[in-house]
Amino acid sequence: MDRRKGERKELISLLQETQTELGYLPKGAMQEIACFLGIKAVEVWGVATFYNQFRLVPLGKHPVKVCMGTACHLARGRLILEALERELDIKVGETAEDGNFSLERVACIGCCMLAPVVVIGDRIHPKMTPFKVEEALIPYKILTKQAS
Amino acid sequence: MIKKQYSLTVCQGTGCISGGAEDIFSSLEDEIDRLNLGEGIRIKRTGCHGFCQRGPLVVVDPETSSGLFYSKVAPGDVSDIIQSFLPGGKPVERLFYRDPASSKPIPNYHDIPFYRKQERIVLRNCGHIDPEDIDDYLATGGYQALRKALFEMTPEQIIAEVKQSGLRGLGGAGFPAGRKWEATFRAGGNEKYVICNADEGDPGAFQDRSVLEADPHSVLEGMVIAGYAVGARRGFIYVRAEYPLAVKRLRIAITQARDKGFLGRDILGSGFGFDIEIFRGAGAFVCGESTALVLSIEGKRGMPKPLPRPRTAEVGLWGKPTLLNNVKTFANIPLIIVRGSEWFASRGTETSKGTAIFSLTGKVANCGLIEVPMGTRLREIIFDIGGGVPGGKAFKAVQTGGPSGGCIPASLLDMPVDFDSLTAAGSMMGSGGMVVMDEDTCMVDVARYFLDFTQRESCGQCIPCRVGTKQMFSVLDDITTGQGRPEDIDLLLELGESVAGTSLCALGQTAPNPVLTTIRYFRDEYEAHIHEKRCPAGVCQALVSKTPSLSKREGEGDK
Numbered sequence: 088m089d090r091r092k093g094e095r096k097e098l099i100s101l102l103q104e105t106q107t108e109l110g111y112l113p114k115g116a117m118q119e120i121a122c123f124l125g126i127k128a129v130e131v132w133g134v135a136t137f138y139n140q141f142r143l144v145p146l147g148k149h150p151v152k153v154c155m156g157t158a159c160h161l162a163r164g165r166l167i168l169e170a171l172e173r174e175l176d177i178k179v180g181e182t183a184e185d186g187n188f189s190l191e192r193v194a195c196i197g198c199c200m201l202a203p204v205v206v207i208g209d210r211i212h213p214k215m216t217p218f219k220v221e222e223a224l225i226p227y228k229i230l231t232k233q234a235s
Numbered sequence: 236m237i238k239k240q241y242s243l244t245v246c247q248g249t250g251c252i253s254g255g256a257e258d259i260f261s262s263l264e265d266e267i268d269r270l271n272l273g274e275g276i277r278i279k280r281t282g283c284h285g286f287c288q289r290g291p292l293v294v295v296d297p298e299t300s301s302g303l304f305y306s307k308v309a310p311g312d313v314s315d316i317i318q319s320f321l322p323g324g325k326p327v328e329r330l331f332y333r334d335p336a337s338s339k340p341i342p343n344y345h346d347i348p349f350y351r352k353q354e355r356i357v358l359r360n361c362g363h364i365d366p367e368d369i370d371d372y373l374a375t376g377g378y379q380a381l382r383k384a385l386f387e388m389t390p391e392q393i394i395a396e397v398k399q400s401g402l403r404g405l406g407g408a409g410f411p412a413g414r415k416w417e418a419t420f421r422a423g424g425n426e427k428y429v430i431c432n433a434d435e436g437d438p439g440a441f442q443d444r445s446v447l448e449a450d451p452h453s454v455l456e457g458m459v460i461a462g463y464a465v466g467a468r469r470g471f472i473y474v475r476a477e478y479p480l481a482v483k484r485l486r487i488a489i490t491q492a493r494d495k496g497f498l499g500r501d502i503l504g505s506g507f508g509f510d511i512e513i514f515r516g517a518g519a520f521v522c523g524e525s526t527a528l529v530l531s532i533e534g535k536r537g538m539p540k541p542l543p544r545p546r547t548a549e550v551g552l553w554g555k556p557t558l559l560n561n562v563k564t565f566a567n568i569p570l571i572i573v574r575g576s577e578w579f580a581s582r583g584t585e586t587s588k589g590t591a592i593f594s595l596t597g598k599v600a601n602c603g604l605i606e607v608p609m610g611t612r613l614r615e616i617i618f619d620i621g622g623g624v625p626g627g628k629a630f631k632a633v634q635t636g637g638p639s640g641g642c643i644p645a646s647l648l649d650m651p652v653d654f655d656s657l658t659a660a661g662s663m664m665g666s667g668g669m670v671v672m673d674e675d676t677c678m679v680d681v682a683r684y685f686l687d688f689t690q691r692e693s694c695g696q697c698i699p700c701r702v703g704t705k706q707m708f709s710v711l712d713d714i715t716t717g718q719g720r721p722e723d724i725d726l727l728l729e730l731g732e733s734v735a736g737t738s739l740c741a742l743g744q745t746a747p748n749p750v751l752t753t754i755r756y757f758r759d760e761y762e763a764h765i766h767e768k769r770c771p772a773g774v775c776q777a778l779v780s781k782t783p784s785l786s787k788r789e790g791e792g793d794k
Contacts (some may be wrong), residue, residue, distance in 0.1 A: 091616060096532065134535065137536040140517040197441030211252075
């Protein structure tokens with residue numbers, strides 16, 4: 088916040104940076120932002136819940152996003168989502184108990200020619216099939232095993 | 236050693252990067268270093284070529300008529316590509332693009348039907364220049380339009396030129412750009428803003444992302460000219476949160492433009508000052524609407540302002556006159572200034588000038604980003620450029636305009652594509668998504684998909700949109716799960732009419748389009764779901780077991 092002027096227009100970018108830093112928006116952080124900008128906490132809450140990007144619960148260490156754009160839908164993106172739910176043993180919108188993976192749906196990441204698409208961490212995985220989902224997750228699963 | 240000078244371009248668009256293009260670039264670089272060929276081969280990164288489906292792409296000498304096009308390049312191909320430049324070396328044939336119909340190899344970049352039938356104006360530099368190097372943009376004549384605008388033209392002349400060109404806003408609605416510029420120019424006050432709308436929220440559209448990633452300077456140049464014309468000193472680019480690479484390249488471009496004096500306090504010594512900030516959207520479809528986008532930049536919930544309201548051109552960001560145009564609209568400006576309005580207006584149809592850009596995806600052989608003159612027939616786009624429907628399947632429909640658009644059936648394939656003809660067919664240009672659907676696509680499921688999207692994205696402040704889209708969705712959900720009732724089609728039509736007629740902003744007003752057009756053109760599919768509990772395309776899972784394969788064939792007919 089040191090670089091900030093405390094102007095109202097900084098709210099969304101403050102929330103974005105907080106989320107990048109912490110992985111989600113804890114209540115305390117939102118209250119702090121409200122104080123800093125001199126606005127009511129409920130206003131911060133209102134903005135945080137309006138936009139799809141903001142999370143009120145922590146994301147997994149390896150966030151998994153499934154594209155649900157039109158092209159991915161036609162390419163049976165639904166089956167990919169279901170495969171991931173099975174594979175990660177969580178439902179869409181949830182974070183696994185051990186905090187390693189989370190699963191969310193996104194509207195479109197604009198890589199329609201690669202449909203259906205899954206994003207794990209920052210990496211785009213093109214032309215997925217339920218089988219390739221399993222394969223794509225292996226390196227991340229090894230990583231989490233090594234960490235534990 | 237190599238006698239000739241070669242230029243090697245490696246696409247670094249989002250599509251090619253996901254295929255490993257970054258590794259391919261560095262391996263090519265290493266190989267050139269290893270063999271000490273740096274003098275003979277110039278290698279550079281470029282933005283998206285548009286033909287993402289064949290990526291990662293490497294093009295040799297793209298500017299010459301003999302340019303070679305290598306598709307689906309893998310790290311193992313790197314050494315063969317470099318060897319091909321050495322004396323006695325031959326082009327790497329296995330990487331040539333093959334015509335999907337005849338499987339004949341087409342080595343030449345410019346002979347590939349996907350590119351040959353296009354006319355690239357907005358995408359002129361995409362795939363040709365290094366988006367992270369301003370000198371590359373300057374070498375193509377970049378920022379000359381800005382010089383001309385600042386030193387040879389008055390703001391009035393610029394606005395007159397844009398008006399005469401007939402350029403219409405390429406964000407979806409097609410409002411004449413020149414009239415917007417004029418309204419912002421005439422609005423009083425000495426504080427004004429220019430906003431570039433890059434909140435490309437339509438699922439199935441990615442052209443704004445590609446332009447920003449491949450040619451960010453053309454957008455910046457268009458914005459500075461706009462700022463000078465309307466009297467603004469600050470600009471914002473509102474970029475979707477999901478586009479990190481576009482943001483990165485824009486940041487680089489802005490820094491370079493400032494260093495070279497194309498942005499900042501005193502641009503090129505003209506006394507005119509203008510600077511641009513990036514604003515990262517946080518993911519809300521409705522923020523593509525101008526008043527919602529403005530509220531979002533102000534740090535608030537992006538909910539469109541109710542009518543009647545003053546136009547954004549008069550009362551926009553922080554209550555000041557604001558010019559808001561789409562990425563592609565700004566990218567057109569430098570060319571209109573340099574080559575003139577007549578040149579621009581010589582393309583297109585009577586009411587839609589210039590070119591249209593589409594993200595061609597779905598069940599089509601050549602997916603990718605394309606640009607054609609307005610008025611090009613749908614058939615040419617889908618079959619000549621797109622290469623038709625793969626796998627011998629029958630074409631069923633093409634969806635344009637995303638959640639605000641509609642599905643156009645095969646019977647209208649010879650329709651010329653422009654703003655007005657699409658609207659007449661019940662669809663719209665929208666942000667330029669074009670999703671091809673084949674016989675395996677269920678049109679009721681498509682309608683359900685779009686309504687699921689709009690009811691999630693409805694901002695919730697007006698009842699017709701908040702409740703209406705939800706109701707329409709639940710009726711569609713019933714139909715696709717075998718719970719449809721005979722009166723449901725009429726109910727959907729009635730609901731659609733009220734949602735379209737009474738919603739507060741364009742999101743609600745256009746939300747019923749996917750439903751209304753699919754009922755208009757594919758009513759038989761709705762009837763099969765409702766009366767026979769059968770999904771002719773075999774998509775709706777609850778009805779699939781009731782779809783014998785024989786009746787599926789018959790049900791498809793010759794659509």
